[in-house]
Amino acid sequence: MSRRSAGELSRYLLEGHLSHRGCINGRRLSSRAAPLWPSLRHPYALRHLHTQPKPAATGVPQPAHVPLRKQLKEQAKQAKKQGKKKSKGDSQTVDGWELTVGIEIHAQLNTSRKLFSPATTSFNDEPNSHVALFDVAMPGSQPLFQKETLIPALRAALALNCEIQPVSRFDRKHYFWWDQPSGYQITQFYEPFAKKGHITLLARDGISAEDGESVTVGIKQVQLEQDTAKTLAQTGSVHWLDFNRVGVPLIEIITEPEMHHPRTAAVLVRKIQLLLNTVDSCVSGMETGGLRADVNVSVRRADDGSKTLGTRTEIKNLSTIKAVEDAIIAERDRQIRELEAGNVIAGETRGWTIGSKETRRLRGKEGEVDYRYMPDPDLPPLVIGNDLVQSLQQSLAVLPDTELDRLVMHYGLTPKDALSLITLDNGSRVQYFYRVLALLEGKLRADADLAELPDAASYSTLAANWILHELGRLTTYKAGPLASGDLSFTQLGECAQVPEEDLSQLLYHLHRKDITGKVAKELLIAVYLKELEGGILEAINANDLWFKEISKEEYNALAESAAEGEDKVLEEFADEQKYPQGKLMYLVGKMMRLGPTERIDPATAESAMRLWIERFHGRQ
């Protein structure tokens, strides 16, 4: 259940199980000795650079990032809206046409080194402070493959069910732009390290209803490649360059053209993001620019008997899941309009701006010839031993589908809560859940009052509910003392704002009904605001917050008082098959108001009210 650290697995590799012959005349260049590469601050400094549109756009300027949580919220809102609509109004299909989508995903690997230089990867440090000579194509420098970068890449390929190739090679893909100092990107074109994988998308993942219960999409290949420098546009025609990102290892995941509905394509991107995160291949997702998607779209008439797909256009650099769906819909509709008007579709690269309705042409689609692919003569083949592959396969983290099943079956969570837990905070929230649960379980086990451990679902759902909803509520305040920012979790699931020990102690007393939900919520806020002097127990004792529940007789008397003058409401329960929950809650609410609220347990009050109703109708 818990993750293995990258370091632990790296040690396996460093023991020499990866056959690596090094690079021709490879020279180790210390990252400390790397020169500070000056940013280009003046437009004239760019005079030797092409100003034609950039032909390949793996690392073009970053559009505004939308936090994952916001993306999920937006998606939920949209799904709700779409759920209410009749399928006719849904935009997943167009009568008479078939859509085909294939996706390329570029994801930054979770490594501390660049792909071909010993410079360390860094995204928040001073610009140009992590740059080796090779990264800026300094004459005389040569690539030196950093074998540790292979570990997260292999984990990703295994999670995508790929066949790992024992021998793969690196190629040069040429294009000229200021973010690529050597004039070519080193990638894997002819012989990638992983091929023939697949991923299964399920109805519960949110695929389009037209795809039924599940759809399996082939992964054509996964290849290793370099990222480009980051361009920071300034006013006028000035661009600043940060070479910290140049040479950072990426994987490109290429799917087969096997998706036929926009939402299913968006779900694929989200699921791959979750998968990469779960196996620690990538730590940053779309929300921080660590993962970007290019979508390839074509249409053909539904009655087209031939096996040939329509001409594809490619929309580059989509940075949110919603953008994937929206851009596909817009491009599909544009292509259909063109074809219906008797025009042909030109193979081209197009762009998409968040919030717009139309894709826009960027340039004609560059092909193999434009890129002048050639094997990189400075890099030997990459030879991957089967023992390494097997070890990584065995130590692979539990994949999201299996984890979701377990959260639902064993811990009793709803699929929706289970999915939220797994998805939030790049998978750290579910790790926090396990940490809290382990402590809570320990406390329940040590509880001398309990003859046996309660049903796992009873305390797991309580913990999940608090970790998702009550913790979530803490950070929704825009003003006041609670507006102290988002909760932050480490990758292993530690949370400094609400330490697991405090939350588990709080949940332990809540589960035992030692304290009320209201008191528990106040204690949580106090923990978050760091207002507690000692721990939870000390705070309960010091403020005498223990729940002093009223007696059974008092519950019954309260039920009777609440029912007084409510004959009309009570009649609604005449048919025992129909038990109007809203009316029942109305009566329970009345009980709470009539009695000493802080001494009443709503669940026990509900049972007392039910009993009273049954007696009223002569059924008990």
Ligand SMILES: Nc1ncnc2c1ncn2[C@@H]1O[C@H](COP(=O)(O)OP(=O)(O)OP(=O)(O)O)[C@@H](O)[C@H]1O
């Ligand atoms: N007719 C089609 N309709 C929709 N998608 C297609 C079609 N033909 C190919 N694709 C998809 O286009 C993508 C091609 O990606 P690939 O990386 O192989 O080539 P590329 O786009 O030319 O390269 P790059 O953009 O990396 O320079 C794949 O995801 C594939 O499934």
Ligand SMILES: [Mg+2]
């Ligand atoms: Mg590609």
Ligand SMILES: [Mg+2]
């Ligand atoms: Mg492409």
